[in-house]
Amino acid sequence: MSNRTILAATVAIATGAMSSSAPTLAQGPPPGGAPQPSTTQMVLKGKAPVSNEVLKVKLPRPQEADLANGLHLIVLEDRRLPQITFQIIIPGAGGYFDPADKIGLASYTAQLMREGTRTRTSPQISETLETMSASLNVATGLAGTSASISGGSLTENFDKLMDLTADVLLNPAFAPAEWDRLRTRTKAGLVQSRANPGFLAAERFNRAVFGAHPAGRVSPSAANLDAITPEALMEFHKTRYAPDHAAIAFAGDLSLAEARKLVEAKLSGWKKAGAPKGSVMEPLAVGAPRVFLVARPGSVQTTLSVGTQSMIRTDPDYTALTVVNRVLGGTMGRLFRHLREEKGYTYGVGSFFSATQYRGSWQASTSVRTEVTEPALTDLLAEIAELREKPIPAAEFADVKRAIVGSFALALESPQQVLGYYIDNWQYGLPADYWDTYPARVMEITPAQAQAAAQKYWAPGRLQIVAVGDATKITDILKKKGDLEVYDADGNPLK
Amino acid sequence: MTCGLKRLCAAGVVVALGVAAAPVRKIQLTDTKLKNGLRVIISEDHSAPVYSIVVQYNVGSRDERKGRTGFAHLFEHMMFKGSENVGQNEHPYLIFMNGGSMNGTTSKDRTMYYETLPANQLDLGLFLEADRMKSLGITKDNLENQRNAVQEERRSGVDNQPYGKTFEAIDELAYDNAAYEHSVIGSMADLSAASVEDVAAFFKMYYAPNNAVIGIVGDVNTKTTLAKIEQYFGAIPRQPAPPAVDMSEPAQKEERRLTLEDGLARLPRIDMAYKIPPSSGPDDDAIGVMATILSGGRSARFYESIVRQKQLSTGVSAFSGDSRGPGLFRVSGTPLPGKTLADLETAIDAEIERLKADPIADWEIEKARTSARRAFVNSIASSLNIAVRLSEDALFYDQPNRINTHEERIAKVTAADVQRVARQYLVKASRTVVLTVPKPAAPKGGL
Numbered sequence: 001m002s003n004r005t006i007l008a009a010t011v012a013i014a015t016g017a018m019s020s021s022a023p024t025l026a027q028g029p030p031p032g033g034a035p036q037p038s039t040t041q042m043v044l045k046g047k048a049p050v051s052n053e054v055l056k057v058k059l060p061r062p063q064e065a066d067l068a069n070g071l072h073l074i075v076l077e078d079r080r081l082p083q084i085t086f087q088i089i090i091p092g093a094g095g096y097f098d099p100a101d102k103i104g105l106a107s108y109t110a111q112l113m114r115e116g117t118r119t120r121t122s123p124q125i126s127e128t129l130e131t132m133s134a135s136l137n138v139a140t141g142l143a144g145t146s147a148s149i150s151g152g153s154l155t156e157n158f159d160k161l162m163d164l165t166a167d168v169l170l171n172p173a174f175a176p177a178e179w180d181r182l183r184t185r186t187k188a189g190l191v192q193s194r195a196n197p198g199f200l201a202a203e204r205f206n207r208a209v210f211g212a213h214p215a216g217r218v219s220p221s222a223a224n225l226d227a228i229t230p231e232a233l234m235e236f237h238k239t240r241y242a243p244d245h246a247a248i249a250f251a252g253d254l255s256l257a258e259a260r261k262l263v264e265a266k267l268s269g270w271k272k273a274g275a276p277k278g279s280v281m282e283p284l285a286v287g288a289p290r291v292f293l294v295a296r297p298g299s300v301q302t303t304l305s306v307g308t309q310s311m312i313r314t315d316p317d318y319t320a321l322t323v324v325n326r327v328l329g330g331t332m333g334r335l336f337r338h339l340r341e342e343k344g345y346t347y348g349v350g351s352f353f354s355a356t357q358y359r360g361s362w363q364a365s366t367s368v369r370t371e372v373t374e375p376a377l378t379d380l381l382a383e384i385a386e387l388r389e390k391p392i393p394a395a396e397f398a399d400v401k402r403a404i405v406g407s408f409a410l411a412l413e414s415p416q417q418v419l420g421y422y423i424d425n426w427q428y429g430l431p432a433d434y435w436d437t438y439p440a441r442v443m444e445i446t447p448a449q450a451q452a453a454a455q456k457y458w459a460p461g462r463l464q465i466v467a468v469g470d471a472t473k474i475t476d477i478l479k480k481k482g483d484l485e486v487y488d489a490d491g492n493p494l495k
Numbered sequence: 496m497t498c499g500l501k502r503l504c505a506a507g508v509v510v511a512l513g514v515a516a517a518p519v520r521k522i523q524l525t526d527t528k529l530k531n532g533l534r535v536i537i538s539e540d541h542s543a544p545v546y547s548i549v550v551q552y553n554v555g556s557r558d559e560r561k562g563r564t565g566f567a568h569l570f571e572h573m574m575f576k577g578s579e580n581v582g583q584n585e586h587p588y589l590i591f592m593n594g595g596s597m598n599g600t601t602s603k604d605r606t607m608y609y610e611t612l613p614a615n616q617l618d619l620g621l622f623l624e625a626d627r628m629k630s631l632g633i634t635k636d637n638l639e640n641q642r643n644a645v646q647e648e649r650r651s652g653v654d655n656q657p658y659g660k661t662f663e664a665i666d667e668l669a670y671d672n673a674a675y676e677h678s679v680i681g682s683m684a685d686l687s688a689a690s691v692e693d694v695a696a697f698f699k700m701y702y703a704p705n706n707a708v709i710g711i712v713g714d715v716n717t718k719t720t721l722a723k724i725e726q727y728f729g730a731i732p733r734q735p736a737p738p739a740v741d742m743s744e745p746a747q748k749e750e751r752r753l754t755l756e757d758g759l760a761r762l763p764r765i766d767m768a769y770k771i772p773p774s775s776g777p778d779d780d781a782i783g784v785m786a787t788i789l790s791g792g793r794s795a796r797f798y799e800s801i802v803r804q805k806q807l808s809t810g811v812s813a814f815s816g817d818s819r820g821p822g823l824f825r826v827s828g829t830p831l832p833g834k835t836l837a838d839l840e841t842a843i844d845a846e847i848e849r850l851k852a853d854p855i856a857d858w859e860i861e862k863a864r865t866s867a868r869r870a871f872v873n874s875i876a877s878s879l880n881i882a883v884r885l886s887e888d889a890l891f892y893d894q895p896n897r898i899n900t901h902e903e904r905i906a907k908v909t910a911a912d913v914q915r916v917a918r919q920y921l922v923k924a925s926r927t928v929v930l931t932v933p934k935p936a937a938p939k940g941g942l
Contacts, residue, residue, distance in 0.1 A: 043582025049618040126794035133869035195657040298758040344643025399592040406594020409613035412543035
């Protein structure tokens with residue numbers, strides 16, 4: 001008799017309980033003979049009292065409106081606490097649109113907006129914000145398609161925070177002295193990040209998977225920074241920070257009517273500009289599988305990333321890949337149970353994927369002591385292969401789907417997190433009831449669909465391998481895994 | 496502008512939201528002790544169908560004996576490896592597969608375990624915590640297995656990171672008392688030496704109900720929950736109290752200083768640690784306000800003066816955390832390329848002297864007050880945060896209600912208080928300075 005079965009039984013009931021039923025406690029080992037988990041170091045005795053019901057959760061829906069200047073307003077009213085957070089998302093103002101010789105232009109435009117306006121100096125802005133314990137950040141990623149202005153404060157200070165936000169958004173000064181300061185600090189940061197194995201792995205991985213596409217960028221070069229002038233920053237702001245395709249979202253202690261009045265009062269100067277949304281291109285398909293080694297002298301671990309391109313956010317395979325990825329590299333997933341708990345190769349291991357307007361990336365990654373680089377990499381690849389080659393046992397599959405659906409209840413503690421789901425809806429054009437129907441869609445995924453997703457997205461002909469570590473000890477090991485390219489920690493190829 | 500919450504004032508561009516500084520709800524709690532000595536703090540919060548359970552054991556790395564550094568944390572890993580009714584790793588598996596989250600964490604002062612779960616899984620959380628408190632499965636295999644994971648954790652967090660060894664060096668040099676001078680993660684040699692007998696003895700001595708505090712916060716009924724706690728934990732026997740830790744620290748007479756070479760770092764860095772009293776002391780609030788004035792955000796003195804105006808550093812931080820024994824007020828910063836550690840040290844010292852001698856602006860005090868208020872509001876959005884606070888405040892200070900008084904305690908701190916603690920504690924004779932310098936470059940690529 002298997003101790004494992006209780007979870008299968010539990011989930012079978014839970015699937016039904018999505019629509020109704022009161023909680024009941026299952027206790028004691030159930031009958032039956034479900035398959036054992038695929039790795040050792042996990043024994044399910046099935047004696048703990050588990051409620052059979054997956055708590056049915058309906059996320060609160062925000063209210064939405066369109067304003068005259070093109071701005072889309074999203075408000076999740078939540079009066080539990082006297083605070084409000086907000087986010088303005090401006091498509092077309094992200095690092096994706098940086099000119100090739102000025103990588104970082106969008107990021108530093110965003111950062112510098114906070115460093116002074118026509119009437120406020122940088123220290124004045126900091127002092128005003130921090131005296132009322134408010135936050136205000138302007139940011140974009142090097143590969144992001146939009147910029148984001150976000151912040152929050154206690155309700156009593158929110159009016160003042162919006163005054164400051166409007167000033168930062170509409171009247172940034174881009175003072176040359178402030179740009180000099182920011183550039184100097186950023187250059188020091190670039191030097192420091194090269195000491196970090198995670199940074200080195202990310203840089204090489206993104207390059208391997210995306211090539212010259214903006215998604216391949218992880219940091220600007222010093223030359224990029226030198227090419228960016230205050231005029232270029234000002235121009236980027238002037239042409240890109242338009243409300244035409246933007247949204248402003250609030251969560252917390254205010255209503256839609258209050259939010260609308262606030263936006264109309266504070267951002268009345270933000271006029272429709274006829275700005276284009278900015279078109280987005282897909283990266284070139286990922287090339288033949290290769291192996292990359294970044295030599296980091298003094299490393300006592302090898303940092304490994306294995307992965308490839310994924311999909312766009314609206315891809316019909318999104319839910320299936322979510323499920324199979326969770327089986328592989330989610331919390332307590334196969335990689336964790338096998339590489340950490342069974343073999344003791346690592347402290348942490350997992351797999352992750354991103355999906356945006358263009359194809360994102362998928363990767364499994366870990367750091368292992370140098371001595372076990374070879375078996376750890378072999379086992380990592382074998383776990384990926386197993387999901388391509390064999391269907392997921394029913395009990396394990398049901399558990400993982402239950403985990404995904406069950407965790408929705410926890411999001412209800414945070415209005416910011418719930419709002420984030422609906423910002424995704426707006427950004428990617430997902431249907432209005434997307435999150436209401438999401439649990440059912442997860443539950444409908446079959447083992448065959450999950451395996452098909454693994455076969456399609458994790459095909460051996462697409463997987464790139466990146467290792468950061470002590471080249472004197474791991475070069476020969478990596479050569480066995482494919483054509484090897486070696487780089488130093490400054491990004492230069494080594495013979 | 497004072498208009499009501501719903502009535503929006505259209506005058507000018509002021510749109511009033513809320514009344515000025517509306518009082519925030521206080522956390523209501525019950526504080527109960529079972530017959531076996533287990534202390535239970537419960538706070539109902541029905542705003543989301545979620546609850547959190549935190550179990551704090553009164554044992555940290557400060558309780559470790561010589562030759563067994565890192566043991567409290569290694570033991571924490573053993574707590575996920577099964578007990579009488581729970582299989583190896585079944586605990587985390589059940590939590591995550593039922594939509595929850597969980598983890599454990601060890602500090603110098605305590606070991607803490609926590610779960611957040613949908614509200615209908617109250618029995619699951621209680622059962623899992625009770626079963627391992629009652630009957631942890633201690634085997635050689637489990638120990639070997641987790642020894643590997645922990646040694647890998649040490650490599651990831653310390654040995655393979657720039658400045659990793661700096662963190663250990665500061666405490667080793669600053670403290671004379673063995674309890675605090677070693678790191679929580681411990682040494683590789685000591686981790687290798689730990690035996691199954693050590694694990695069993697440690698469990699018996701420290702993982703007893705009378706040496707633990709449970710905090711439960713969220714969508715629960717206090718009476719029902721207490722009854723369930725009695726049901727699951729009530730029969731676990733009390734153990735003799737563990738020996739008290741000697742936390743006495745001889746007064747430091749002169750500055751201690753060390754230069755450390757780091758083969759993984761690319762920029763130098765300075766770390767200073769000033770001795771301060773335990774955080775239960777009367778000066779703790781003023782010390783907290785002092786940290787805010789020196790390094791709380793970009794309006795703080797370190798940032799504005801040293802980072803922005805003088806352009807000496809990428810960032811300078813000041814920090815003092817909760818500490819049951821003698822604490823450290825930690826300052827650290829990295830000079831920009833072309834600037835020296837000496838330049839940076841001089842600038843930090845100048846700001847500290849200015850804090851002692853020159854007036855503190857009203858807005859700096861105001862900033863510390865509002866930041867205490869916002870931190871409170873932010874923290875009570877999460878049942879886990881509240882449960883951690885209540886149980887830790889019960890364990891450290893015997894004041895589970897402390898969370899409700901933080902804002903008013905900070906509001907009482909005056910500029911004169913801050914200057915007094917700066918003059919008293921930020922003195923060179925009682926500080927430790929560690930300078931980390933990159934080791935001359937290895938052959939390119941290490942080939």
